[in-house]
Amino acid sequence: MATQKLNLLSAPTFSWLDVNGVERELPDASPEIIRVNANEDRITRLHITGSTDLTVQSSGTVIMNITADDAVLHTQIHAGYGEQIRLIQVFQNGSAVSEVTADLDDTAHLELIQLYLNPVDTVSGIQVHQNGRKSVFTSHIGYLLDGDNALDINLDVVQNGKKTESDTDVKGVLRGHAKKTFRGTIDFRNGAAGSVGAEHEEVLLMDETVQNKTVPVILCAEEDVAGTHGASIGQIDAKHIFYLQSRGIPEDKIYEMIALSKLGSVISKIGDAETESSVRKLLGTEEEDA
Amino acid sequence: MKQKTQVADIDRSLYDFRYEEDAADFLSSGITPEIIREISEEKGDPEWMREFRLHALEIFNRTKMPVWGPPVDGLNMDNIVTYIRPKSRMNSDWNDVPENIKETFEKLGIPQAERESLAGVGAQYDSELVYHNVRKEVAESGVVYTDLESAMHDPKYAEMIRTHFMKLVPPTDHKFAALHGAVWSGGSFVYVPAGVRLEIPLQSYFRLNAKGAGQFEHTLIIVEDNAYLHFIEGCSAPKYYEAGLHAGCVELYVGKHATLRYSTIENWSKNMYNLNTKRALVAEGGRIEWVSGSFGSHVSYLYPMSILNGRGAHAEFTGITFAGAGQNLDTGAKIVHQAPETTSHMDTKSISKSGGISTFRSAVVVKENAVGSRSSVSCESLMLDDISRSDTVPAMDIRTDKCDVGHEAKIGRISDDAVFYLMSRGLDEQTARAMIVSGFADNVSKELPLEYAMEMNNLIRLEMTGNVG
Known part of the structure; x- marks a missing residue:
C-alpha cells in the first residue's frame, strides 16, 4: 500500500478548508488490462470487480458496472475527429479509486454519465482535455450517499480548442453521516476563443449530520469565452412538501420521492433500458416507474 | 472582425507624488528580536504587549508561507523597514501637522472630506498616526475614536484593548498575521457605546511614503448593542522600485442588533504587497456590511472574514477588483455561519485587463448548529x-x-447583445461600451456615500476608444 495525494484542486485554496486534495492508500494489485474498440452500433458492458486499466477509443457506448473493493481503475479515452463516445459508470457499494482521462480531437463528443449508488469510500477523478476545435464534453453525475460513506470527486475540464463546449450537471443526495466533496473546474486556456462552459451542482441534504463540500472553479485566460457555474445546496423546499402533502402523500414518502427524483434525471440519461432497470432495482424505484 | 473595448489604466498621478523621506526614526530593515524590542520601547508598550510581540515573532519564524495564492517571491523581508516614525507626533489640530504631510493629505482630499462629510478622521503617515480628530458632538455621545496606542495607555480602555487585541486574528492565523503581531504600529481604536447611531462616517486614511517600507496598522472597532457605525478606510502610496509591504489587521466586534458598515477603497501603488487581514465577529441580530474596492497593489491577498456568532446575525460583502498591468489581485471574502438563522450575501465583480490577474476566492462555512441559515454568493468577472x-x-x-446555500458565477466579455441593444436606443458603440463597463462597478459605487462613489469612479476612469480588432 502506498499513500498518494489524489484529486488535487486545480487552483489550491485556503488550507483550513481541507479541499485541496485527498489522501488515500492505493493497493499494489496488478490491474486487468482491457482495451475497447467501441462500436457505434452496440453497447459494450463491463462488470468491474477489481483493479482495471481500460482504454476506450472510437465511437460507441461503454457501460461499466463497478462493484470493486479496494480497486484502482484507470479509464483512458481518446475521441478522434468527429467521434462520439459515451461512457457510463455505475459505482455500487465497495470502495474504489477511479480516474478517467480523456482527450478530445476536433468535433469529438464525449458524454460521461456517472452514478454513485452509496459506495463506501470512493475517490473519483476526471480529467478532460478538449484540445480539438468544436469538441464537446457533457457530463451528468448523480450520487446517493448514506451511513458513514464518503465520496470525493474532482472534475477538471480543460478547454484548449476554439469553440469548444462543456456542460456538467451534478445532482446528489446526502443522508446519515455521509461526506461528499465535489470539485469542478472549467479551465479556459488562452486560445480557446468562442468556447463556452457551464457547470451546476444541486445537493439535497437530508440529515443534520451530513457533510457537503462544493468547490466550483473557473480558470480563464481567454477573453472571448462564456463560463458559468452554480451550486444549490440545502433542504427540500417547504413549498414542494406542502404541495405534495395537499395531494395526500405522507411526509416521509415525499422526502423519498424527491431524493430519488434527483437521481432519476441522471438515470434517464443512460439510454440503455437494461442498465436503467438494474439501477432502478437497486434504488427500489422500479415498480413506481413501471 | 470583433471589436475590442480599450479601457485605460487607472490614472495614478494623483497618488504617485512623494516627498523625500523626512522621518525622525528609521529602524534597520529585517525582523529580529532586537528590532521588535526597539519598536516596543519606542512605543512605550506595556509589558504584556512587549511579550506579545516577541511571541508573535517566534510564530512568524516558524510559520510557512501559504501554499496557495499569488507568488510573493519579490518580497524580501530582510529588506523591509518595519518601523518609521515621522517627525510629527499625533495632532488633533490640522495646523500643527508638518507641511509636507499636510500637503500629502490635502492632495488626497482628506481635510476637505472631513469638513464636508465625516464625523471624524484619522491619518496615518508611514508607521504612525499624525492626525486624529473627532467632532465634538460625536465625542459627547460617548464615541471614542483615537489611535490604538493612546487607547492602550488610557486606563479607561487599556483592559478593553488587552482583551480584544488579536483575539479574532491570532498570530497563529497565518505568517503575515504573526508578522503583524510582532511589528504592528499605528491604526485606530473606535468604540461606539450601546444604542448610539453615528449617521455620518468616520474615516482613517493610510499613506505609506517611505520606500522599501512596511505599514502594519491595527484597527480595532467595538460597536456595542443596537449601535450603528460606518467606517471608511482609504490607502495609497507612491510608486518606488523597491517592494513595499502592507500587512495591516482589522478586528471588528459587532454587538447584538448593531450594524457596522466597513468601506475600503484600496489604491496602493503597484510595487506594494498588500497582505491584509480583516475579520468581524457578529453577535445576535447584528450586521456587518463590507464594501470593498481593490484597485492598487502589485499583489493582494484580501478576504475579509465574517463570523456570524449569534442567532440572526447577517453579513454582506460587496466588492470590486480591477487588475491592470503588473497586478495579481487575489480578493474575496470568508463567511462562517456558526449560529442559527444567520444569513449572508456576497456580490463581487472583477475586471482584468492589460495582463492583469484577478482571482475571486471565497469560503462559506455553515456549521452544525447554524440551522435555518441562508447564504448566497454571486460573482461576475469581465475579461477585457x-x-x-x-x-x-x-x-x-x-x-x-x-x-x-446558493452560488453563481459568470465570466465573460462585454456582451455584443447589450451593445446592440444600447445602440438600437440611439447610443454610438463607443458610448454603449463605456456605459456597460462603468455600470459593471455599480454594485460597489451605489453602496458608498456619494463623495466616495465619485472618488471611486474617478479612480477607475474608464476611457473608451474605438476598434483595434
Missing part, C-alpha cells in the same frame, strides 16, 4: 483582453441539512 487572466475559486463547506 486575451493577455489577462481571471479565476474564480469559491468553496462551500456545509454541515447541516437545515440551510440553503
